[in-house]
Amino acid sequence: MHESDEVIEHVAMTLRRERVGVSADFDARVMERVREEARQAAGTGVWRWMTRSRTVRVSPLAGLALAAGLAGVVALAARQGDSFRTVAPSRTVAIAPPDVPAQRMTEFMFVNPSASRVAIVGDFNDWDEGVSPMRRMSDGVWAITIPLAPGRYHYTFVVDGTTWVADPAAPPLKDDFGPPNSVITVGEATT
Amino acid sequence: MTATAAPDAVLVRRVLDGDVESYAVLVVRYRSRYVRFATHMLGSAEDAEEALQDAFVRAYRSLARCEDPERFGSWLFRILVNRCRTAGARRGRRERTIVHDEIALRDAAEDHPEESVAWREEIGRALERLPTEQREAFLMKHVEDLSYEEISAATGVGVSALKMRVKRACDRLRDQLREVYSARE
Numbered sequence: 001m002h003e004s005d006e007v008i009e010h011v012a013m014t015l016r017r018e019r020v021g022v023s024a025d026f027d028a029r030v031m032e033r034v035r036e037e038a039r040q041a042a043g044t045g046v047w048r049w050m051t052r053s054r055t056v057r058v059s060p061l062a063g064l065a066l067a068a069g070l071a072g073v074v075a076l077a078a079r080q081g082d083s084f085r086t087v088a089p090s091r092t093v094a095i096a097p098p099d100v101p102a103q104r105m106t107e108f109m110f111v112n113p114s115a116s117r118v119a120i121v122g123d124f125n126d127w128d129e130g131v132s133p134m135r136r137m138s139d140g141v142w143a144i145t146i147p148l149a150p151g152r153y154h155y156t157f158v159v160d161g162t163t164w165v166a167d168p169a170a171p172p173l174k175d176d177f178g179p180p181n182s183v184i185t186v187g188e189a190t191t
Numbered sequence: 192m193t194a195t196a197a198p199d200a201v202l203v204r205r206v207l208d209g210d211v212e213s214y215a216v217l218v219v220r221y222r223s224r225y226v227r228f229a230t231h232m233l234g235s236a237e238d239a240e241e242a243l244q245d246a247f248v249r250a251y252r253s254l255a256r257c258e259d260p261e262r263f264g265s266w267l268f269r270i271l272v273n274r275c276r277t278a279g280a281r282r283g284r285r286e287r288t289i290v291h292d293e294i295a296l297r298d299a300a301e302d303h304p305e306e307s308v309a310w311r312e313e314i315g316r317a318l319e320r321l322p323t324e325q326r327e328a329f330l331m332k333h334v335e336d337l338s339y340e341e342i343s344a345a346t347g348v349g350v351s352a353l354k355m356r357v358k359r360a361c362d363r364l365r366d367q368l369r370e371v372y373s374a375r376e
């Protein structure tokens with residue numbers, strides 16, 4: 001065996017041999033969280049229906065009135081001309097009860113005329129490309145609007161199910177860990 | 192069919208039908224298989240457990256969207272890979288201590304006296320110096336023994352790019368470890 005290959009093989013063998021286990025209470029801790037998830041899902045169906053963020057499309061005039069009435073819970077992301085585009089307040093409104101943090105309707109846009117499909121994956125959808133397919137707009141623009149609670153999210157675009165592309169409009173992610181990711185910080189809704 | 196022998200798809204179906212406890216079988220089935228990858232990626236047993244635990248919970252939460260329950264393990268691994276990326280990025284510049292579990296090191300040294308703790312530590316340091324995407328590709332290919340197609344499915348990266356990452360990782364590891372490796376003999 002060539003010496004250089006021998007080094008790599010020995011590295012791999014050392015790492016494969018290593019006994020790496022989990023703590024004795026690992027299973028219990030996971031199942032505790034899973035049961036809690038199950039309880040919440042079972043016990044709050046109606047409440048979740050009432051509190052979930054939803055998009056309401058109304059006429060501009062009615063929208064202005066509604067927006068005024070719901071001051072504080074209207075949340076709109078973003079920067080015009082950037083990847084995150086302002087959504088007109090008269091058209092899209094995020095609704096949440098007073099004690100639930102308002103989600104911000106955040107529109108992501110991505111330009112790729114040659115793609116046949118584009119999805120966005122990120123912390124907000126478990127990096128599952130089946131969850132958030134983007135809509136094809138004109139001129140090769142792909143868009144999707146996602147309600148996001150205040151926080152910091154990593155995300156990336158998946159082109160044709162195979163290629164991960166960081167958002168060219170977002171600042172480069174420092175200390176990126178792995179394939180190209182972008183980051184968006186969603187702030188508290190302005191009241 | 193006992194729960195422990197049930198295929199993944201059967202267990203996933205039971206969980207989706209409301210039998211939450213069947214999920215424990217999936218946890219037991221995959222936690223030992225995947226904790227090694229997370230530990231090598233994050234360089235910390237504690238961080239690895241957290242990422243793995245998070246992956247299991249997120250997988251449960253999204254279970255209805257698992258399109259191929261027979262391949263639950265691959266789907267879970269994909270979630271774990273992303274949890275590791277997120278955890279690594281979140282950690283930022285915090286110092287990463289790649290070797291980690293003193294008990295594992297001690298056991299490894301006892302089982303294989305030729306594998307000194309010092310050698311393992313050198314490997315840890317060399318891994319840490321790799322760009323994260325190269326470390327990820329190297330570990331999946333050479334330690335987890337996945338095919339390039341499997342790695343591509345887990346990472347969303349094309350096979351050609353993955354081959355390049357693995358090659359570069361191997362080149363860097365050779366450069367960094369050749370001397371130490373020769374000195375061991």
